[in-house]
Amino acid sequence: MEPELATPFRERAGRALDDRFLQEALTVATTKFITLRREAFAELPEGDALRDQARAIKEATLQRLDYWLERLIERIESRGGHVHYATSADEARRVVLDIARRTGARMAVKSKSMATEEIHLNDALQAAGVTPVETDLGEYIIQLAHERPSHIIAPAIHKTKGQVAELFARELGRETEPDPEVLTRIARAELRQKFLDADLGISGANFAVAETGTVVLVTNEGNGRMVTSLPRVHVAVMGVEKVIPSMTDLAVFLAILAKSATGQKLSVYTSLVNGPRRGGEPEGPEELHLVLLDNGRVRQIAGPLREALNCLRCGACLNVCPVYRQIGGHAYGYTYPGPIGILLTAMLNGPAAVKDLAHASSLCGACMDACPVRIDIPKMLIELRREVDQQGIAPWPERAVFGAFAWLLQRPRLYRLSARLGRLLQRPFVRGGRIRWLPGLFGEWTRTRDLPAVARRTFHERWAALEREARR
């Protein structure tokens, strides 16, 4: 259970709106990411063609998903790697814990992975006596603070350097000035020893190349390299949709991933891991395990959220979303925030989980424009709203109002009559052509926005008049 969910979405969002630092941090960060992304693509004339190509590759892979996964498994096993199958989050946790137990692991270093966040692996490891250590700086900060990431690629976006300094003083006993440079140096020293001591390295995977059996990790800090090189055992947890056919396909994705995420041409480290340590190699893990994760993904192959399986987890849609920019990641309440996060939450937890979140979008389409693989997020959000409504899990006032509205729309005469009635009833509330306040339940609408007044003449009336004129 996600701890944030104890309070309703509206309250969580309200709290975020009242948090002045968060508001400032969100604006600065998302604006910066948007600018960097725009500049990066401006330098790449073939960017749009590459995005189309990437999308087509994802779809082609999905159409033969069983084939490409079989191929991946065969190649990994031929290199001495092991592949595991996890239908649920619980099963994925048990797979990893089994590996930890069998190899006698006491400490696990983790590189940033949304998949392991999604299955809440850290709590399970902790409970089993294996200390999990997040090594991405942002994730490390979040772990020390016992919080959760608020952005897919910048997990500690909501924290000030002052807060991080206080945190390091309290948790690490290191008093220091609130200087990012100094704080980073402290984290480097703390984590360096952990990399060297850990028995288990746990990562996600940005891609897995089927033809070669290669797990691909993209990081900027180098923790991905550490985690896959230093511990005795490497476990990668990966959603089934991350498989891609070939190295040629990989080159296409690499050309757009970092640009979409941080505006870099390429992230600092792209690590291609092809099995455990080979003979002659002085370093590398003795064992490599890939955990293939379903957790709601497979049923979307033929489901309404199929397109969301194309997501690269770059975070570009978060930065451009007018809702995310206002409320930040925590208010969403689940592992994946932002527009794509709503879809992924529905995928993982079912549509009931997003009965409020499905409406946390203005459907403006900025997410789809920013998405490197052009996922039609607004279309799926609308689909989710429909599903939420049909299953009767939407709040009753919402269902009642929209039910009445739908009923009315199907009866033209009544509709016209109600427009005239509305024009009459609205009189006391109209100021300068807008309704700024309404009583009772309707006040929920006008609390945060104005309602345009019903026009003096409705469209229907004007159209009828135009027709009469044309006939004359």
Added chain:
Amino acid sequence: MTTKAEFFDRIRAEMARTPGRAPSALAARPVRPREGLDVLRRELSERWRENLDRFQHELERVGGVLHRVAEAGEVPDVVAQIAAERGMHRVVTWPRDTLGVDVAAPLVTRGFDAAVMPGTEVAAAERARLRGLAAAADLGVTGAEVAIAETGTLVVVSGAGRPRSTSLLPACHVAVFERDVLVESLVQMGLVLEAWHEGAEPSWRGAAINFITGPSRTADIELTLTRGVHGPKEVHAVFVERGLSVARRA
């Protein structure tokens, strides 16, 4: 626990129910990548100067430094200078075979503490000792199998005589390369990777291929760019015009 068969049954059942299909196409793969790569290399050999300039420009944009030397024999001088300027003393380096030049001996002569990584399989205890050396080192010297001009990226392949930690644990990474390894773009790198995986892989090659694009960085605290989080704080690429002789080229 879910078995492979059960897992795939579910996937196939869903695939069978998949309604209307969207446009799809895989990237066109080269039919004979090794031949394709040979052709490409010949073409590139005529443009290496432009590509090196581009590589330098991009490397500098991401905070790296390019050094150019005429002869392989000058590489130790460059390394010594980089180390001396930073007050660094402990150096680890790939062996002569994989680096293409002997760096350790000249450095030891100049008073540096330079250790050479082994070129062959070593016992577990020795592996642990070597890792300790890399972890304690200030500077690591490696080769590079590819340099990508478009992005300023060094591609380092692990294997016998090519430990991963040399380019990872020290605060300063120096990579030595020559004109043959320059490619122009990520797309060309895709061809290189296809060629590397065509047929049986050479026995010396290890399990890790790392693209390194500048020094390790983060912006996780208030989006302030900071270098050297876990990987090296500095990356130096040394371009050698003549005389680098790397055995077992990838």
